[in-house]
Amino acid sequence: MSQYPDAPGGGSVTPNLDFAGTTPYEDYVQADVLTHLQHPLSDDPGEMVFLVTTQVMELWFTVLVHEWETATQALRSDDLPVAMAALKRSVRELEALNASWKPLGQLTPAQFNSYRGALGEGSGFQSAMYRRMEFLLGEKSASMLVPHRGAPRVHAELEKALQEPSLYDEVLRLLARRGYAVPAAVLGRDVTQKYEPSPEVEAIWTELYAGDQDNDLVRLGEALTDVGELVWRWRNDHLVATRRAMGAKAGTGGSAGVAWLEKRAAKNVFPELWTARSHV
Numbered sequence: 001m002s003q004y005p006d007a008p009g010g011g012s013v014t015p016n017l018d019f020a021g022t023t024p025y026e027d028y029v030q031a032d033v034l035t036h037l038q039h040p041l042s043d044d045p046g047e048m049v050f051l052v053t054t055q056v057m058e059l060w061f062t063v064l065v066h067e068w069e070t071a072t073q074a075l076r077s078d079d080l081p082v083a084m085a086a087l088k089r090s091v092r093e094l095e096a097l098n099a100s101w102k103p104l105g106q107l108t109p110a111q112f113n114s115y116r117g118a119l120g121e122g123s124g125f126q127s128a129m130y131r132r133m134e135f136l137l138g139e140k141s142a143s144m145l146v147p148h149r150g151a152p153r154v155h156a157e158l159e160k161a162l163q164e165p166s167l168y169d170e171v172l173r174l175l176a177r178r179g180y181a182v183p184a185a186v187l188g189r190d191v192t193q194k195y196e197p198s199p200e201v202e203a204i205w206t207e208l209y210a211g212d213q214d215n216d217l218v219r220l221g222e223a224l225t226d227v228g229e230l231v232w233r234w235r236n237d238h239l240v241a242t243r244r245a246m247g248a249k250a251g252t253g254g255s256a257g258v259a260w261l262e263k264r265a266a267k268n269v270f271p272e273l274w275t276a277r278s279h280v
């Protein structure tokens with residue numbers, strides 16, 4: 001018999017209701033912490049979904065960094081199955097991340113203006129987890145650490161990510177270990193700098209893509225292409241949402257706004273995986 005006969009469902013097979021302290025669910029999920037981190041800065045009822053969508057995206061960024069770090073480490077130790085599993089999970093996670101644009105995709109300028117002023121100089125440009133994602137994708141930039149000088153833990157994590165080889169660096173090192181002629185200048189490049197495309201690397205992907213489609217390196221290339229495509233989609237969904245919400249006005253972070261985002265959104269990560277296709 002349930003200790004609480006009038007509990008929903010009744011009988012002996014009802015869930016346990018008796019916990020001395022916090023529930024095991026709470027201990028694991030920390031839902032009470034998570035659901036009390038929402039502090040809108042205006043009285044506008046529409047600000048809540050803006051804030052929560054941003055927080056949800058930050059959580060997805062955190063998962064993606066975890067997956068791509070897992071893949072990077074696995075590639076370093078030639079463990080392609082573990083790397084592929086992490087990359088494939090990350091593709092589904094990127095789809096979920098991109099789906100979270102839905103609630104913000106059609107904001108009108110008047111709706112956005114209702115709380116925009118309250119954001120002050122706050123901007124997603126200052127997202128440290130987004131920078132860690134970009135660094136893992138090969139888009140390194142020491143100047144992106146500058147906004148975080150006042151936050152030692154965040155700064156240290158970003159500094160470490162800047163110094164470490166990116167996911168793509170480890171892919172190219174794996175190609176070299178498999179006998180492909182990756183130039184020494186690419187293998188020994190300064191990994192704190194943005195990755196620049198190489199004609200020799202493009203030729204390697206061209207050769208791979210022209211060959212056996214079941215080759216595990218082609219499958220790796222395709223998983224990376226899926227990631228690249230979905231990152232491009234995130235940037236473009238962000239661009240369109242911004243264009244709808246604020247037209248050509250300057251950003252809260254101090255950039256030219258849409259004009260600046262257009263340049264960022266035009267680029268592709270893992271560049272040779274895109275350009276090689278023209279030569280197959």
Ligand code: HEM
Pocket residue numbers: 053054057058104107112122123124125126127130238241242245246250251252253254255256257258260261264
């Ligand atoms: C519709 C609402 C949004 C508008 C109007 C908007 C606007 C902008 C603008 C104008 C910039 C350029 C930097 C600046 O001057 O501020 C920017 C950058 C950025 N925003 Fe948003 N944003 C929106 C929603 C979001 C959300 C929900 C996220 C999720 C975290 C986000 C993340 C970012 C990131 C990561 C950057 C930096 C991009 C880069 O460095 O290439 N934004 N945003």
